[in-house]
Amino acid sequence: MTAPAERMKMMRQRRRARGLRELRLVVADARSRAVRRRVAKQVASLDPDRERDALEWIESVSEFDADATR
Template identity: 50%
Template sequence: MPSVRNQQRAHETEVADALRPEIRAALPDVSDPEVKARIAKAIAAMDPDVEAESLRWIESVSLFDNEDRDLE
């Protein structure tokens, strides 16, 4: 028969497990022709100037976060 202490530990573990959030991600099937068409449409609608600015910002942040890496 389990001791009271073991029962308490088991209960604490169960409570801790129950409090952990569960994350589920529903991702589209990229091999689905409808999904491919939706992605292609979104890409075609992108403004090249806005995308270029976004990439410049990402690169500048990357350099900020990795100041010790070699620059090319």
């Protein structure tokens, strides 16, 4: 059997041959208390009026996009 590193290399080559590329994402761990505290602090500091305006704009644009694809 081939070594794990060689198997991974072969798998990546097969994927590239199919037009695929590996993508790695590193995201904050929502299970972490520190992360949850940091997010809560950031959310608490948001201006509700500005956030409402932003959400209304996003909704209007998404409705526009949905109509354009029909």
